[in-house]
Amino acid sequence: MFTTKVIAVILCCLLVSSYGLQPSTCPDQGDGNYGCFDIASQGSCTEVSNQPPSSDIRWPRSGIDYNIDWTIKCGDIIAYKIRWSSGGWSDWYVPGVNDMDAKVNSGNGLRRMWSYFYDHTHSYIICKTHINNRLRGC
Structure with missing residues (x-):
């Protein structure tokens, strides 16, 4: 019972x-x-097109760091393209999925394809957090 x-x-x-x-x-x-x-505080994603070379040395020096996009752009780059010297565009790269540079770099270091943001025109999709959830300095 x-x-x-x-x-x-x-x-x-x-x-x-x-x-x-x-x-x-x-x-x-x-x-x-x-x-x-309440989804008012969720972030938003934006496509940023045809950005000129950044000349920011942190891109090629970041190696395989996943967080350099947060450091430099204050957001999560979820996909990007590179415009090569020939004028053609790469396919979309996704960080951690298909973006390892096959080129042997100085010191035999590994790096992501976004290292070419330094000296190539590029486009990307970036997701940024809501203003209330931003990291300090962003």
Whole structure:
């Protein structure tokens, strides 16, 4: 008997936590799905096209650092292209997926293709956090 009551209480609690009372300001989207999520502080992504060479030596010296985009651009570069000296554009590179430079660099160091931002025209898609969530200095 005690076990039955305990199970009933647990089920009631689970039911309330799953279908709990929603604030009256939350619109019912059907099937008990209430749209009450605050996404106002999420970041946004922007495509930045045809940027001239940056002449910022940190790009080629960053090696395989994933965070140099945050250091230099205050955001997460999620994809980028390089315009080669021939005038043609590379395919899209995605950091950590397909952007390792195959060229042997000084000191046999590894680096990402965004190292060419230093001396090549480039385009990229960058995602930046909402103003309330920015890192210090950005």
